Amino acid sequence: MSRKRAIILHTALIFSFVMVFLRLTDLMIFSHERLSERAKQQHIKIEDIQVRRGVILDRRGRELALNLELDSLYCDPASLSLDNEDVRKLASAVEKEPKAILSKIPNDGRFAWIERKLEPSAAERVKGLDIKGLGFLTEAKRYYPRGELASHVVGFVGIDNQALEGIELQYDTYLKTTGGKVFLGRDASGRTFSSGVDIEAKGNNIVLTVDEVLQRIVEKELDRAMQEWRAAAATAIMMDPFTGEILALANKPAYDLNKAGRAGDSERRNRAITDCYEPGSTFKIVIGAGALEEKITRPNTLFDVSKGGINAGGKTIRDVHKYGVLTFQEVIQKSSNVGSIMVGMRLGKERIYKYAKLLGIGDKTGIDLPGEVSGWIFPTERWSGTSIGAIPIGQEVAVTPLQILRAYSVIANGGFLVRPHVVSRIVAPDGRVLVSSGENEGRRVISAKTAGAFRDILKTVVEDGGTGQNASINGNEVAGKTGTAQMINPVTKRYSREKYVSSFVGFVPADNPRFSIIVVVYEPKGQIYGGVVAAPVFRNIADQALSYMDVPREDTPQRNPLLVRR
Amino acid sequence: MIRKSRCNILVFLVKPFLVMVIIAGIFGLVYLRSGFLQLEYSLSDLEKKKIQCLRERKMLLAERTSLLSFAKLEGSRQAGDGFILPDRIQVIHMSKQKGVQPYRTSLERKYLAEP
Known part of the structure; x- marks a missing residue:
């Protein structure tokens, strides 16, 4: 009887080990790529290197066009729940009509812009509302500190910093630059580790003859x-x-x-x-x-x-x-x-x-x-x-x-x-x-x-x-x-x-x-x-x-x- | 018999020592790893602070640039304490000279050319 038990026990043990071995083989060999990719996604966060256009200066080095970093407001429609009061508060915070806000929120999908490149004070007001499903991304905004001055020379860019007029357009290839990606490690709670690199790429600066x-x-x-x-x-x-x-x-x-x-x-x-x-x-x-x-x-x-x-x-x-x-x-x-x-x-x-x-x-x-x-x-x-x-x-x-x-x-x-x-x-x-x-x-x-x-x-x-x-x-x-x-x-x-x-x-x-x-x-x-x-x-x-x-x-x-x- | 007994004592002492070394090593590694991660977190926080500071710096620089524009300075002039272009009839040009000697001045710059 005891010998029979021993045989059953040994068989069960061997079977178990074989199962473990097969499973490990599956995990480590056959499903390796898929799982390692999944692990990477969990442990590594990929961020775009921020791209900044070059600065435009007058002949004495005074800035005519430079970059600011502003928050852009987006929503995740799947997790967003807004009542009328929230919409009213949000609209007031970004200084828009409630209708305009609602028109920007689609019924499905996981991402939609609500307002891009908000003034810092408006961004603070929205953050203070603490509405679930809203988020911020930092974007570069072209800023022209002299306003109207030399407008036909300097030119301007669009909302996505695409060159549209003037020097901005003529010398776009020099002013813009490509960013690439940076890989950041992160833990289970989502906190990222140091990237160790400069995550900003700058374009070339242009000095004008204009004074x-x-x-x-x-x-x-x-x-x-x-x-x-x-x-x-x-x-x-x-x-x-x-x-x-x-x-x-x-x-x-x-x-x-x-x-x-x-x-x-x-x-x-x-x-x-x-x-x-x-x-x-x-x-x-x-x-x-x-x-x-x-x-x-x-x-x-x-x-x-x-x-x-x-x-x-x-x-x-x-x-x-x-x-x-x-x-x-x-x-x-x-x-x-x-x-x-x-x-x-x-x-x-x-x-x-x-x-x-x-x-x-x-x-x-x-x-x-x-x-x-x-x-x-x-x-x-x-x-x-x-x-x-x-x-x-x-x-x-x-x-x-x-x-x-x-x-x-x-x-x-x-x-x-x-x-x-x-x-x-x-x-x-x-x-x-x-x-x-x-x-x-x-x-x-x-x-x-x-x-x-x-x-x-x-x-x-x-x-x-x-x-x-x-x-x-x-x-x-x-x-x-x-x-x-x-x-x-x-x-x-x-x-x-x-x-x-x-x-x-x-x-x-x-x-x-x-x-x-x-x-x-x-x-x-x-x-x-x-x-x-x-x-x-x-x-x-x-x-x-x-x-x-x-x-x-x-x-x-x-x-x-x-x-x-x- | 005595030799065997000594050998047993040695084994008796070495084994726990080795086990302790291994355990201490593992703890050491965990401790180092934890310290390393902590450092990574600190660096990450500092980087975020740096980015935030740079962002604020850009805003301040933009504000300063805007405030120092010639149009603003002219605006101050109208208030009575700002920038004015010199009246050319009152401008006297002085030559740059080294050493102790009289300054040469003229109402015309071309007369002050270096010899």
């Missing part, structure tokens, strides 16, 4: 002009004529970058590079520079404009005022249309076209901002009979404000066509300089002699008897040109009698320019002339900018500088 103070000066004066002339829009650009660095670029109306979603199309348009207009008299630089370069005229060559009109292809074009005999210098100084057309006719359409192209008309400037248009000037074979009368005075051509500014910068810098740019350098998070605009090599398009001669003519525009006297600055000589052009009525396709574009473009100090500026005011009311509407804006901007940039006056006593002993 915050100059930008502010330009925007303030544009606002003032918009108000004074009840204009539809206005644009101003300030550029270093030697390097092509854009020091300020502003359009009005503008928009707050932190509320870009609410801005309309008109506010978001970067008119400085995306809108074309007929330049009017500022285009006379083409025939002026061309005629001097080709030695067709000299500054003192006489033109009889006493008739007050000139026939071009059957169309008579008149001057605003009647003049007698003018020198070429006076033709530009007084902005005589008749005189300019005479010069244009002497130059001939082929050479007008040639110099327009040399000065960058009809071509993109290559500025590193999205959406630039090329404008247009027809090739000579497409010119009509009246074109030789229209083009020398800036009609039948379309330009952007930046193109005209670049053309005048050729005169300012002694004959070189430069490429305007807004990015000075791109710097990696570790401080390495990845891209640097460096020396911007210009292409010589006219001789230094021609540039100098035309510069002297432009100086007279701002002196007594010139159309741009309102642009003159106390203490420094200004060189520039006024422009007044009729706008095309989109309905009648004819020149409007009410809508004008007034402009002034120039540089200062005239003989050693520190910057060139263009001011364009669209549809001013009350006055239309560039010399009345845009020139004072130029003066106000330039005066403050010279002060800020520490440019000395030229009219101060020089012979006996004050000596001071310590």
Whole structure:
């Protein structure tokens, strides 16, 4: 009996061990992968490495775009139970309507956003409600501390930090970065262990050529002009004529970058590079520079404009005022249309076209901002009979404000066509300089002699008897040109009698320019002339900018500088 | 007989000693592991604090940047105690010179170029 029992016991033991062995074999060999995966899921938490876009700085290192970390509120609909009171409290905490909250909570699923990137105070209020089924995730939010300033240059990003406009879009590949994953150990209660690595990946920083103070000066004066002339829009650009660095670029109306979603199309348009207009008299630089370069005229060559009109292809074009005999210098100084057309006719359409192209008309400037248009000037074979009368005075051509500014910068810098740019350098998070605009090599398009001669003519525009006297600055000589052009009525396709574009473009100090500026005011009311509407804006901007940039006056006593002993 | 007895005593002493060593070793390992985990928890808490501090720092930096904007400084100017651009007629440029010698000053910077 005892032997029988022993056999049964041994058999049972052996069977049990065999079962254990088989089970272990199953667990350790056949189900190994599945179980180890499950164990990993229980012990390891995978988190995304937080991605932060690079910072955008002005030329002096002042932040124009940076990142904040804010809480985004989500819900787990499966475990969420909200009564009416909870919904009301939640809506009040996030400052939304209860309906808007309810519309964001689906009936099924395990995840839905309720409100993204909450203000810290709102997040605290929601946390205080302690509602089950709600949770927070930290997300990066792009923040523009200067608000509206340089909005058309900096641009903005969407809710998922996708680039939409401006530098944010143009240099997105440098600003954004990829994050990857980080594996964190965790215990049974869900507490995570140290990751031991930096869980934030940063993009490259961009340093602009724009200066915050100059930008502010330009925007303030544009606002003032918009108000004074009840204009539809206005644009101003300030550029270093030697390097092509854009020091300020502003359009009005503008928009707050932190509320870009609410801005309309008109506010978001970067008119400085995306809108074309007929330049009017500022285009006379083409025939002026061309005629001097080709030695067709000299500054003192006489033109009889006493008739007050000139026939071009059957169309008579008149001057605003009647003049007698003018020198070429006076033709530009007084902005005589008749005189300019005479010069244009002497130059001939082929050479007008040639110099327009040399000065960058009809071509993109290559500025590193999205959406630039090329404008247009027809090739000579497409010119009509009246074109030789229209083009020398800036009609039948379309330009952007930046193109005209670049053309005048050729005169300012002694004959070189430069490429305007807004990015000075791109710097990696570790401080390495990845891209640097460096020396911007210009292409010589006219001789230094021609540039100098035309510069002297432009100086007279701002002196007594010139159309741009309102642009003159106390203490420094200004060189520039006024422009007044009729706008095309989109309905009648004819020149409007009410809508004008007034402009002034120039540089200062005239003989050693520190910057060139263009001011364009669209549809001013009350006055239309560039010399009345845009020139004072130029003066106000330039005066403050010279002060800020520490440019000395030229009219101060020089012979006996004050000596001071310590 | 005596030799066998000595051998038994040795075995009698060594065995419990070895058992104790093993048990102490196991406890030691558990203790070390527990200390290690505790350290991991502390590090994790500190990392969370660091992240929180960095987050607050970013907020403060943004606020500071916003407060130091030129537009704000100009706003203070209107209140009478802020930033003003210099009146150029009152600006005198001084050259940077080493050593004890008179400062050269001028109303025009170009006259102060280093020799």
